[in-house]
Amino acid sequence: MATEQRIRDLLGSIPTGVFVNGEFRDSSTGATFPVHDPATEEVLIEVADAAPEDGAAALDAAVAAGPAWAATPARERAEILRAAYEGLVARTDDFALLMTLEMGKALPESVNEVRYGAEFFRWFSEEAVRVAGRYTPAPAGTGRILVSKAPVGPCLAITPWNFPLAMGTRKIGPALAAGATMIIKPAGLTPLTMLLLAQVLKEAGVPDGVISVLPTSHSGALTGPLFTDPRLRKVTFTGSTEVGRTLIGQSAHGILRMSMELGGNAPFVVFEDADVDHAVEQALLAKLRNGGEACTAANRFHVHASVLEEFTDKFVEGMKKYVLGPGTQDGVTIGPLVSADQQEIVSELVQDAVAKGAVLRLGGVAPEGPGHFFPPTILADVPDDARILTEEVFGPVAPIVSFTDEEAGIAAANATEYGLVAYVFTRDLDRALRVADRIESGMVGVNRGVISDPAGPFGGVKASGFGREGGSEGIEEYLETRYIALQ
Numbered sequence: 001m002a003t004e005q006r007i008r009d010l011l012g013s014i015p016t017g018v019f020v021n022g023e024f025r026d027s028s029t030g031a032t033f034p035v036h037d038p039a040t041e042e043v044l045i046e047v048a049d050a051a052p053e054d055g056a057a058a059l060d061a062a063v064a065a066g067p068a069w070a071a072t073p074a075r076e077r078a079e080i081l082r083a084a085y086e087g088l089v090a091r092t093d094d095f096a097l098l099m100t101l102e103m104g105k106a107l108p109e110s111v112n113e114v115r116y117g118a119e120f121f122r123w124f125s126e127e128a129v130r131v132a133g134r135y136t137p138a139p140a141g142t143g144r145i146l147v148s149k150a151p152v153g154p155c156l157a158i159t160p161w162n163f164p165l166a167m168g169t170r171k172i173g174p175a176l177a178a179g180a181t182m183i184i185k186p187a188g189l190t191p192l193t194m195l196l197l198a199q200v201l202k203e204a205g206v207p208d209g210v211i212s213v214l215p216t217s218h219s220g221a222l223t224g225p226l227f228t229d230p231r232l233r234k235v236t237f238t239g240s241t242e243v244g245r246t247l248i249g250q251s252a253h254g255i256l257r258m259s260m261e262l263g264g265n266a267p268f269v270v271f272e273d274a275d276v277d278h279a280v281e282q283a284l285l286a287k288l289r290n291g292g293e294a295c296t297a298a299n300r301f302h303v304h305a306s307v308l309e310e311f312t313d314k315f316v317e318g319m320k321k322y323v324l325g326p327g328t329q330d331g332v333t334i335g336p337l338v339s340a341d342q343q344e345i346v347s348e349l350v351q352d353a354v355a356k357g358a359v360l361r362l363g364g365v366a367p368e369g370p371g372h373f374f375p376p377t378i379l380a381d382v383p384d385d386a387r388i389l390t391e392e393v394f395g396p397v398a399p400i401v402s403f404t405d406e407e408a409g410i411a412a413a414n415a416t417e418y419g420l421v422a423y424v425f426t427r428d429l430d431r432a433l434r435v436a437d438r439i440e441s442g443m444v445g446v447n448r449g450v451i452s453d454p455a456g457p458f459g460g461v462k463a464s465g466f467g468r469e470g471g472s473e474g475i476e477e478y479l480e481t482r483y484i485a486l487q
Helices: 004-013 052-071 074-090 092-103 107-130 166-178 192-204 219-228 241-251 276-292 305-320 340-355 406-414 429-438 474-478
Strands: 018-020 023-025 032-036 043-048 134-137 144-151 155-158 182-185 211-213 234-238 257-261 266-270 298-304 359-362 377-380 397-403 421-425 443-446 479-486
Touching: 004 092, 018 052, 023 192, 043 192, 052 144, 052 182, 052 211, 052 219, 074 092, 074 107, 074 166, 074 192, 092 107, 092 192, 107 166, 107 276, 107 474, 155 166, 155 219, 166 182, 166 192, 166 234, 166 474, 182 219, 192 211, 219 241, 234 241, 234 474, 241 257, 266 276, 266 406, 276 298, 276 305, 276 397, 276 421, 298 305, 298 406, 305 359, 305 377, 305 397, 340 377, 340 397, 397 406, 406 429, 421 429, 429 443, 474 479
Parallel strands: 155 182, 155 234, 182 211, 234 257, 266 298, 266 421, 298 397, 377 397, 421 443
Antiparallel strands: 018 023, 018 211, 032 043, 134 144, 144 479, 359 377
């Protein structure tokens, strides 16, 4: 458990200004905004509220630093990223506590995020030296084809509140490895982690202007002018599909390169031949990781009728073991939701399902405050018209429905506009591959409830977005392809 003195010491050491051209400073207007602890609803600290003028200064710095950074040997960029990885790991305890304070997740979850987020720096430090082109004769014998890769140019990264560190590092890592510069706009609910990361990046040797961090309470006002500035070349966004659609529209003016990691509605499909105990174990991870506030969280549980009762009973017993409370306290495994708005949305989805006939097997009612808490919840016999089956649930709520055959299971899994991730449980390898091929999703976990890996390409299809983060594919999002025709 973190002591009050430890918390005060940490908050007293966190930079609170905008980070532009290698220094922390007040916003151009001098304005600030508060960051709250979702477990207590108290103000943790005030941070600089970046204005459009700060965005312009950050883009000026990114443009000025771009040529030298692009010309920096890949090995040097790799070594800086490796130093950033080591600096981040060395401060694991600070980053974990800070994330718990501003986002609410249980402290062990935050520690895991630091380890996961840091790996993107290590992975892309290794990928930086593997950017390759090709040199081939033209098939017609008319000359030679030379293909090379170049940094895309200044980028804008807009990151969400649910993974304040990892959603940034998996954008920053490939951008720096590719030789691109980046402006980061962290979520207004959770800006502190990214400000501390800016300090680590500076200490690791990232040149001034290559990275800027702009916390703000007025996202549209800050990013709008950047979208229309012809010097900006790419936008990478993680967040809701609704906001993603708006940003894609705004990108048309500058014909910007876009990477969109948007909403999810992940099906968790349990076939009749699955190992039920293992499926339940993985269901708890897939549903309750990050308190359910994850785009990869299992959103709908489709369970074959023959194992429905067994799975549901064991799932209920497993969820009962989770402890709800402030994330800084020992033994807590589920922290608060990030905000009152999020708590209200989750409550509404549960109430809608129950009103339409779903059976509440566990939880379902938010405790009185302070804090934005919601208990682990299981809904059985959820009707087809319940909103919770079509809308993303950013909370610890699991709706369960049954199916009777493979075709029905696949159809149920695909009955969504989203296509980020799906989970399939079966002992039959042929079925696993057959189903995985037919599920409309960018990622499929077979007998696994957690699949995120810096070495794997993360991303979705349909309304879940486009582009990939991580893997060898991740760095391509920050590179342009250049073709040179040789005589």
